[in-house]
Amino acid sequence: MNDNYQASTNLHSLMAKQAPRRTALIVRHSPFIALLGLLSAAMLLSVLPVASGQASADDQPVVVRISNISPADAQRLIKQGVDLLEARDGPDLFALATSDQQTALREAGWDIHIEAHQTMLLQNSQPFTVSGGYRSVEETEQFLRDRAARYPHVAMLADFGDSWQRQQSNGAAGYDLLALRLTNRDIAGPKPVFFLMAAIHAREWTTAEIATRFIDHLLINYNIDPDVTWLLNEHEIVVAPMLNPDGRKIAEQGYLQRKNVNPGSGDACKFPPSASNQYGVDLNRNSSFFWNSAGTSQDPCSQVFPGSGPASEPETQALQAFITALYPARPRPANGAPAPDDTSGVLISLHSYSNLILWPWGYTSSPAPNAVALERLGRRFARYNDYTAHQSKDLYLTSGTTDEWAYAELGIAAYTFEIGPMEGPCAGFTPPYSCLDGGVGGSFWPRNLPALLYAARVAHAPYTLPAGPDVSNIAVINDTKTLTVTATFDGRDQIVSAAELSFSRSGEAGSEVFALQALDGAFDSYQEQAQLILPMSALLKANTPRVSIALLRGRNVAGAWGPMSATWLKEPYRVWAPLVEQSAQRNNP
Numbered sequence: 307m308n309d310n311y312q313a314s315t316n317l318h319s320l321m322a323k324q325a326p327r328r329t330a331l332i333v334r335h336s337p338f339i340a341l342l343g344l345l346s347a348a349m350l351l352s353v354l355p356v357a358s359g360q361a362s363a364d365d366q367p368v369v370v371r372i373s374n375i376s377p378a379d380a381q382r383l384i385k386q387g388v389d390l391l392e393a394r395d396g397p398d399l400f401a402l403a404t405s406d407q408q409t410a411l412r413e414a415g416w417d418i419h420i421e422a423h424q425t426m427l428l429q430n431s432q433p434f435t436v437s438g439g440y441r442s443v444e445e446t447e448q449f450l451r452d453r454a455a456r457y458p459h460v461a462m463l464a465d466f467g468d469s470w471q472r473q474q475s476n477g478a479a480g481y482d483l484l485a486l487r488l489t490n491r492d493i494a495g496p497k498p499v500f501f502l503m504a505a506i507h508a509r510e511w512t513t514a515e516i517a518t519r520f521i522d523h524l525l526i527n528y529n530i531d532p533d534v535t536w537l538l539n540e541h542e543i544v545v546a547p548m549l550n551p552d553g554r555k556i557a558e559q560g561y562l563q564r565k566n567v568n569p570g571s572g573d574a575c576k577f578p579p580s581a582s583n584q585y586g587v588d589l590n591r592n593s594s595f596f597w598n599s600a601g602t603s604q605d606p607c608s609q610v611f612p613g614s615g616p617a618s619e620p621e622t623q624a625l626q627a628f629i630t631a632l633y634p635a636r637p638r639p640a641n642g643a644p645a646p647d648d649t650s651g652v653l654i655s656l657h658s659y660s661n662l663i664l665w666p667w668g669y670t671s672s673p674a675p676n677a678v679a680l681e682r683l684g685r686r687f688a689r690y691n692d693y694t695a696h697q698s699k700d701l702y703l704t705s706g707t708t709d710e711w712a713y714a715e716l717g718i719a720a721y722t723f724e725i726g727p728m729e730g731p732c733a734g735f736t737p738p739y740s741c742l743d744g745g746v747g748g749s750f751w752p753r754n755l756p757a758l759l760y761a762a763r764v765a766h767a768p769y770t771l772p773a774g775p776d777v778s779n780i781a782v783i784n785d786t787k788t789l790t791v792t793a794t795f796d797g798r799d800q801i802v803s804a805a806e807l808s809f810s811r812s813g814e815a816g817s818e819v820f821a822l823q824a825l826d827g828a829f830d831s832y833q834e835q836a837q838l839i840l841p842m843s844a845l846l847k848a849n850t851p852r853v854s855i856a857l858l859r860g861r862n863v864a865g866a867w868g869p870m871s872a873t874w875l876k877e878p879y880r881v882w883a884p885l886v887e888q889s890a891q892r893n894n895p
């Protein structure tokens with residue numbers, strides 16, 4: 307156990323031994339729990355259990371396959387305390403189960419089989435401190451503060467709330483909830499917002515690393531990569547890498563803590579936490595939209611305990627208030643009407659594991675009001691990371707999730723990414739750090755970066771832009787007289803009908819737009835190469851004030867414009883009429 311965690315737990319005292327707790331399905335062992343301790347003689351601290359030894363062999367969970375599970379079966383298993391994983395293989399679901407749970411499941415008539423390889427990966431996971439590469443809570447916090455200090459022009463640190471332990475201890479323990487707001491602060495808004503959040507489930511190690519890498523990719527490539535530069539000039543990208551820091555601190559010890567650390571009414575919940583028995587509230591079941599309507603358990607020791615009420619947890623309250631402030635008020639899909647086509651904003655919540663992309667609804671089998679557009683964008687993401695994309699309910703019913711609340715209340719296009727495969731050395735909640743960049747079933751970072759960048763590119767209008775063509779293979783050639791731009795426009799299942807270049811984020815009224823011509827003579831194919839040859843004099847007239855980025859987009863025969871792609875113009879105005887410029891320089895005093 308590391309020094310930071312030990313120092314925290316030393317502030318608390320044990321111990322009250324409780325009678326065994328039983329449910330209809332799950333048999334629990336006699337646990338030790340934490341009582342209220344004192345920060346000093348005058349101040350009551352938060353409840354945080356102290357480790358009383360490692361779990362016994364019978365308590366070590368295994369990964370089991372439960373065969374032929376209907377939606378109603380899944381809800382029964384969840385309510386009885388079974389820790390279902392976010393993975394499905396046809397009619398089969400997967401779960402973490404102790405020896406007692408396996409026995410109870412079989413006695414209840416469920417067809418279960420142990421998944422040997424996944425179990426080996428689970429039981430071989432090591433404490434965080436020897437896992438090489440993953441940042442701790444403190445290191446992640448320092449990373450955010452460092453980047454805000456190093457890149458003040460485009461990065462601003464946002465402290466938007468407190469963890470449960472920090473709130474209960476009046477700041478003596480626990481953590482701030484932090485995010486980075488990334489945008490060129492010299493360019494006025496309003497700007498479309500892409501919100502990326504991670505690690506709301508403490509045990510899902512890789513998600514925070516994807517989020518912090520995304521921050522670095524944007525900051526390091528600003529003013530180097532034209533798309534990144536345009537994105538930060540004309541958009542706001544907000545990244546919250548670690549939304550459950552109290553729980554993460556426990557998960558760093560190698561435990562399967564999923565929830566926050568609020569003991570609530572979980573007097574019989576054990577510590578160290580196990581897959582079947584842990585105190586806390588599942589923050590991804592605590593959001594206020596259709597709270598506790600599906601995919602939850604009233605057992606406080608369950609992994610999916612939703613809390614005492616909608617948004618009962620300080621982490622949830624802070625997150626919902628922070629997200630709400632980022633987006634303009636729009637009609638609410640919660641009322642049954644679709645968000646308008648001109649709604650801006652995308653939210654992605656990163657989770658582990660099973661290579662999935664999920665969109666609302668999850669609380670019901672009915673389609674969401676924007677079902678067609680949500681599916682279209684979800685499948686665009688899947689083209690980049692090669693994940694399986696489907697409506698959230700196709701996994702099993704859930705409620706109180708952050709992405710569902712964000713879509714229902716704010717109208718923004720909201721998704722969950724489940725990162726990591728079900729099988730192989732890179733499967734599970736705690737894969738080797740090397741799986742971020744390689745490994746069988748790994749390469750989490752290079753697979754997901756293009757999808758995250760696409761999310762930012764379509765944030766201006768996520769319900770319409772994915773219907774249009776994508777732009778790639780942009781080439782720019784300029785000399786002292788002409789500018790030549792060539793690009794490929796991919797309409798996928800629609801014929802490309804037009805292509806254009808401009809100097810604004812979306813070709814709005816008042817900006818000059820230049821049409822490209824199809825290289826084969828006509829726009830009549832699903833994929834077209836197009837070109838613009840522009841006299842430099844026309845470029846200099848249109849490009850006022852002078853900028854070094856041009857934006858290209860395509861339209862299909864259905865009339866849908868696709869997202870913008872940016873390219874450098876290589877500042878051609880600096881090489882225009884060089885003899886005149888040199889002559890003027892000689893005449894300067």
